[in-house]
Amino acid sequence: MPSLTNKPLLSFWQLWNMSFGFFGIQFGFALQNANTSRIFSTLGASPDDLPLFWLAAPVTGLLVQPVIGYLSDHTWHPTWGRRRPFFFIGALLASLALFLMPNSSALWMAVLVLWLMDAAINVSMEPFRAFVGDKLNPEQQTAGFAMQTFFIGCGAVIASLLPTLFSDVCGFSNESMNGTIPETVRYSFYAGGAIYFIAVMWTVFFSHELPPADLQAFQAARQKKVGIANVLKEIMAGFRQMPQTMVQLAIVQFFTWIALFSMWIYTTSAVADNVFGTTDSHSVFFQDAGNWVGTMFAVYNGVSALAAFLLPVFARLTSKKTVHLTCLVLGGMGLMSMFLITQKEWLLLPMIGVGVAWASILTMPYSILASALPAEKMGYYMGVFNFFIVIPQIVSGLLLGFVTKTFFHGHTMQTLVLGGACMILAGLLTLIVKDESHR
Template identity: 75%
Template sequence: MKSSSSKPILSFWQLWNMSFGFFGIQFGFALQNANTSRIFSTLGANPDDLSLYWLAAPVTGLLVQPIIGYLSDNTWHPRWGRRRPFFFVGAVLASLALFLMPNSSALWMAVIVLWMLDAAINVSMEPFRAFVGDKLGPSQQTAGFAMQTFFIGWGAVIASLLPTIFADYLGVSNVPINGAIPDTVRYSFYAGGAIYMSAVMWTVLTAKEEPPSDLEAFRAGQQGSRGLGRALTEIFSGFGQMPKTMVQLAAVQFFTWIGLFAMWIYTTNAIGESVYGTTDAQSAAFQQAGNHVGVMFAVYSGVSALAAFMLPVFARHTSRKFVHMTCLAIGGASLISLFAIRDPNMAFVPMIGVGIAWASILTMPYAILAGALPASRMGYYMGVFNFFIVIPQIVSGLLLGFMTKQVFDGHAVKTLMLGGVCMLVAAILTMSVQDNADPQG
């Protein structure tokens, strides 16, 4: 059976196989998000400087994403295909970084490994987004991104829970001895490295790629694009040719990801202070707060995995941008509500709303964008689109520390509230986006 774009309609299990690698990718990403601030703090980072240390991640993405997207657009190998070589290389490097991260003995080492880890995740992750556009016609693209979101959700659930599982059920020490990273975190990262590699290899070995329709013309284009100067010219010239929909989504992404970055950086410190009554990273209470935040993040990830398959249904009855607006509004209000939380168990409730927003963030913008992009430059533009994820992260890294210290008197929970407000702004901006698949625009 063919879709309207002459691409085959894939079965459930074909969608499963081509998306399963994202389970491993998100395993690494979730370990990074839930534990990096904890690792930095344990190694002596000043809470006011956390956002600056996190800059390694978005700066790396800014450099890596469009280059990897461009290279994967212009790659074809008879056995490996177009995107799968990048899945494999990224998985090898990310798994290595996951083994190195918890063995950092100094803050500067952890920052360098974060740089390596984020670069490697981007090498394998960005071609996965283009993979959906390559293999699926418009009628299945939302389902394809939803399947990715399902695996992103469950990968993040398990990864976020690992330190708590090791501590509460396997008796592993959760105490930082002589300032070292706790064993619970170290073992979690070791498991993450193995799972990342295994899951990505599943997709590499089970998902097939079709060669370009005109292979000779494609190979001629490969020959013409090998010069460094030509490649850089093509990469930078594309910024001026972005589709209108992509420009509109850029504004939405900017405010969305300021909210997310605030959450990832400051939730551990916020919960440590407002729920567990401590900001001392060497205390048992702070490390307990770190484990609790891991469970909170598992809740929002689990909700996103369940919501991923419901959002396309709602979108069919309304529109993709209406669904995205609604989900962002719920997520923003949920982040703001953390200010009032004092009970550890109540801290899980706002994470339900964050999970609904996260499901939409990982699905709707990419589904809307895929319908507005030329097929020949899908990987490149998906890489460029992520500029509008990393640029707000850089802005956050430069400003959130100042805001936390100078404006909020060091109270990280107020920074989470600021992130919630940014997400509400993103919700309002969503209504201005043009969706080519929506008859009403």
């Protein structure tokens, strides 16, 4: 493949085509993030148990991401390329899971489908991060990740609003009848499954990949590394060779993702309790709160889509670290301020800060990291970097329920305040990161 510094500049539409698949991927994540706790609660889960049921998501990421990253680094097909086979397989499985999720008739079924869904999304998503490193030189990498963030925001806005649109525009029922998933949620997942597959296929068909510079040597080296034992050996060896920048970013990511995980798990129950005045997951008010949380999440994702194009500008004027610090502090302040709000409309205001933070979370760490990674191991290290996203989620899944019950007496809005404090701490820790691209 061309070296990191002599890759040709891509046009706007080439960046568009290679990133469009993220529009569909985020449909899956947004539906999962905004509705999984709602589905679990409707099927009988208590707020204290929600973090444990959510463990399915980070555990699958922990297992899948580095393996998929390694395999995509060592894959080449003359038609499908290096990353695109994984885009296709992941999209097919994720779309299937999105169709299955709202048809779960028992809590254990929903948890199992969440495992499948998250594993499949990870299969298609992780190579997308490496795709930017493969195709773009350092001058365009921030713009490439920002384009991905734009599509993430656009997809998440529409997906988050779908239950409300199906209720208010299409007239589908938003009520849980005899403990079943509301029609609004079911049809949202059906639409998401179709859009996920179509969007990822767009990138598969309208983007191309350059072959390795020495294809014969690449294939010879790949043959020597076949076998699960060699794969695991190389993966474990890579942990001991992580660049310093990656280790520093891992600390920032730890506290960032504790904040995000608490938000995704508890916003529905927190808003239902603090604003709609109910903790009964089968009540109309609880389901209305679920729809309003979808609107809130649409706002923060919409803000992130717009902010995505401003971040590279501010990064050039200051630095990537300064941008990330500022954005995380704004996001943390937004989460903490929700505790003071009792009118649902005012809950949209904190989502502006969360949206700015989300745009930076999806852009700046990867842009900083890409400049510090060897090109031949881009997919692997991007997969390993995911460890520092899923490990804090696993810690959150194991501890947040205990903390919420013991220290906050079941008031999940206070857990969101804790998450906001963690995000501000993550912003301050950005100061320790060494940015190889800003010297």
